[in-house]
Amino acid sequence: MNMTASANDAPLMQIRNLDKSFGGVKAVDDVSMDLRAGIVTTLVGPNGAGKTTFFNLITGNLTRDGGQVTWLGRDTAGMKPYRIARAGVGRTYQDLRLFDGMTVWENVLNATEHGAFPVPISRAHRIARRERIERVLERTCLADKRNTRAIDLAYAERKFLSMARIMATEAKLWLLDEPASGLDPNSYERFLAILREDVAEGVTVCIIEHNLDIVIGISDRIAFLDRGRLLADGDPHTVMNDPELAKIYFGDRE
Numbered sequence: 001m002n003m004t005a006s007a008n009d010a011p012l013m014q015i016r017n018l019d020k021s022f023g024g025v026k027a028v029d030d031v032s033m034d035l036r037a038g039i040v041t042t043l044v045g046p047n048g049a050g051k052t053t054f055f056n057l058i059t060g061n062l063t064r065d066g067g068q069v070t071w072l073g074r075d076t077a078g079m080k081p082y083r084i085a086r087a088g089v090g091r092t093y094q095d096l097r098l099f100d101g102m103t104v105w106e107n108v109l110n111a112t113e114h115g116a117f118p119v120p121i122s123r124a125h126r127i128a129r130r131e132r133i134e135r136v137l138e139r140t141c142l143a144d145k146r147n148t149r150a151i152d153l154a155y156a157e158r159k160f161l162s163m164a165r166i167m168a169t170e171a172k173l174w175l176l177d178e179p180a181s182g183l184d185p186n187s188y189e190r191f192l193a194i195l196r197e198d199v200a201e202g203v204t205v206c207i208i209e210h211n212l213d214i215v216i217g218i219s220d221r222i223a224f225l226d227r228g229r230l231l232a233d234g235d236p237h238t239v240m241n242d243p244e245l246a247k248i249y250f251g252d253r254e
């Protein structure tokens with residue numbers, strides 16, 4: 001969405017020769033990628049290509065077998081997921097992973113505390129955080145639902161709540177797992193507007209998405225994974241119009 005970002009900007013996240021196997025399956029195989037400020041990268045690829053494993057490796061949910069991931073210049077090896085999150089890497093899940101019994105407000109507040117390891121904050125910070133959450137709830141149209149339990153929300157509202165949790169943490173990198181799937185057209189437009197505004201402010205986004213119509217509309221860049229390998233990484237139209245990749249994607253490879 002920000003095609004003007006300079007190619008010389010240092011990447012926020014630098015991924016080099018990343019490897020992960022499960023038994024004999026190479027889920028992520030020698031993948032290198034740069035994630036730069038203000039750029040939306042979409043990961044596409046057939047089922048089992050390694051997209052979720054890739055997310056799990058860069059969030060610290062899985063331990064890599066080899067390779068290097070640096071975030072803001074620092075090697076993340078050995079960092080716990082909550083530390084990586086606190087350093088500015090936010091993530092949503094396909095199954096959303098909300099706290100169903102908690103209210104909207106509590107769900108968002110909890111995200112700002114990064115799980116079981118809250119950092120003590122001053123009164124001024126608490127006030128600033130409350131204002132930030134208010135603003136995020138306005139933007140995601142959840143302000144009127146602040147006292148509603150997550151389980152009682154409609155599907156699109158639950159998706160926006162998972163976005164709100166990232167937005168409130170002011171994460172610099174958003175890793176979004178199928179953020180637009182199942183959204184009605186109005187909700188999809190609202191999602192796109194939020195994404196565009198935050199990307200314009202410098203947020204970096206990496207999305208896993210299966211819906212190819214959505215992919216083209218959202219992405220500055222497409223990374224195509226297959227059997228753990230990064231087969232292409234570049235301009236959306238070039239990648240999506242590649243006949244060999246199309247065969248792989250639609251399952252009719254030779």
Ligand SMILES: Nc1ncnc2c1ncn2[C@@H]1O[C@H](COP(=O)(O)OP(=O)(O)OP(=O)(O)O)[C@@H](O)[C@H]1O
Binds near residue numbers: 022027046
């Ligand atoms: N915890 C695990 N244990 C064993 N094998 C796994 C595990 N997680 C993933 N795999 C395997 O690693 C490969 C990559 O899986 P992954 O879920 O990362 O792919 P994906 O691209 O996200 O797929 P999908 O689009 O279906 O979600 C697959 O062959 C999968 O079966």
